[in-house]
Amino acid sequence: MKITNIRLRKVSGVMETDGPLWEERLVMPIDIYPEYRTGGSHASGNQIDDGHYRVEACFVQIETDEGVIGIGGPIPDFHAYIIDQQLRPILEGKDPRATELLWDQMHRLMVHGRQGEVMMAISAVDCALWDLKGRWLDQPVFRLLGGPTRSEVPAYASMLGFDVEDPGRVAERSKEYQEKGYRAQKWFFRHGPASGPDGVRKNTELVRTLRETLGQDDDIMLDAWQSWDYQYAIRMAEEIAEFRPRWLEEVAMPDRIDTYAQVRAAVPFPLSGAEHEYTRWGFKRFIEADAVDILQPDIYWAGGLSEVLKIAAYASVYDLSVIPHGHSTNAGIHFSASQSPATTWIQEYLVLWNRIHQFFLADPVKPENGVIKVPDHVGMGMDLDPAKIDSEEELRF
Ligand SMILES: [Mg+2]
Structure with missing residues (x-):
């Protein structure tokens, strides 16, 4: 089998919403500059009117001389550019099933792309190759990885995009998701060091509201x-420790590994991070510095499924949890279903983001009653639903 073409499918469609989809954004590292601190809800520009949101996405479709395809994505256009201009020549004519060979060749040829956007493009290609391999064998990908290790995986509701400033709405929302069956929720702080004492109060109020609403269990x-620093993290930890967070995530930008290690040593609850870290070598730095309790590689960013499996194997030596960042729920469940419940005991489900991210998928993976059932779809379940696509173009750069 040989790769004959790599099609970059840019699709567009309209999703119905009950009012504006995004209510609030999270704190960002650049918020230390006042001109960046206000406004700019995540992707809010795509809201057409209160009831409609335009979804645009690019999928990488790998095609072969035997008719088997693999799909990865969605990805931004500049990752499509990297795939079209730089990865295409490495991939065309090769056997798509040789995922180790192709990863190693992409990695060795893209010597400036060991981290960041190029590694994210490599990740999307790797995921598309795994989807292809599953389709070729007519099996879900978790079976190729030695799973399933269980029939369902607990999910946590990740509440990115919801209002965090109005305690009444936070209480209402968190209760709503508890009643949907989630026994764990992640919320996003809006304030960092530049917001001063008022921001500390508002951050603390968010956590107090959650604990009072959700009960003790x-x-x-x-x-x-990644928007705090050591002093701010310690200050906030003093305020929120009494509410027993299950973990505190990404206290600093990922190169500040010493900051992570110092905060971890000083606070009475687990620390997580590294969703913005890449490859086994990047995670080695976190592991060897005792920087976090829970590693959160993103399967579509850190090097693909092939690489996150290696990161997980390495982390397991240290009994660290590996709970991938939830950018792709489809990729996530195939990974989770192949791992021990001891290390991957829960999976992230971004409740708003997934409405966009999975919009074009014919078989989106969604939790029910707070758990994700291991799917029986073939590959990574990446077929697109033609009914959702208003227009499609093929990107060539
Ligand atoms: Mg995060």
């Missing part, structure tokens, strides 16, 4: 999205 995860 549910897990509360909290995400600082």
Whole structure:
């Protein structure tokens, strides 16, 4: 079998919404500059009117001389550019089933792309190749990885995009998702060091509201999205420790590994991070510095399914949890279903983001009653639903 073409499918469609989809954004590292601190809800520009949201996405479709295809994505256009211009020549004419060979060749040829956007493009290609391999064998990908290790995986509701400033709405929302069956929720802080004492109060109020609403037994995860520093993390930890967070996520930008290690040593609850880290070598730095309790590689960013399996194997030596960042629920469930429940005991489900991210998928993976059932779809379940696509073009650069 040989790869004959790599098609970059840019699709567009309209999703119905009950009011504006995005209510609030999370704190960002650049918020230390006042001109960046306000406004700019995540992807809010795609809201057409209160009831409609335009979804645009690019999928990488790998085609072969035997008619078997594999689909990965969605990816932004600039990852499509990297695939079209730089990865295409490495891939065309090769056997798509040789995922180790192709990863190693992409990695060795793209010597400036060991981290960041190029590695994210490599990740999408790797995921498309795994989808293809599953389709070729007519099996779900988790079976190729030695799973399933269980019939369902607990999910946590990841509440990115919801209002976090109005405690009444936070209480209402968190209760709603508890009643949907989730026993764990992750919420995103809006404030960092530049917001001063008022921001500390608002961040703390968010966590207090969650604990008071959800009771003593549910897990509360909290995400600082790499926007804090050591002093601020310690200050916030003093405020929120009494509410027993299950973990505190990404206290600093990922190169500040010493900051992670110092915060981890000083706070009485687990620390997570590294969704913005890449490859086994990047994660080695986190592991060897004792920087976090829970590693969160993203399967579509850190090097693909092939690489996250290696990261997980390495982390298991240290008994660290590996709970991937939830950018792709489809890729996530095939990974989770192949791992021990001891290390991958829960999976992220971004409740708003997935409405966009999975919009074009014919078989989107969604939790029910707070758990994700291991799917029986072939490959990674990446068939697109033609009914959702208003227009399609093929990107060539
Ligand atoms: Mg995060």
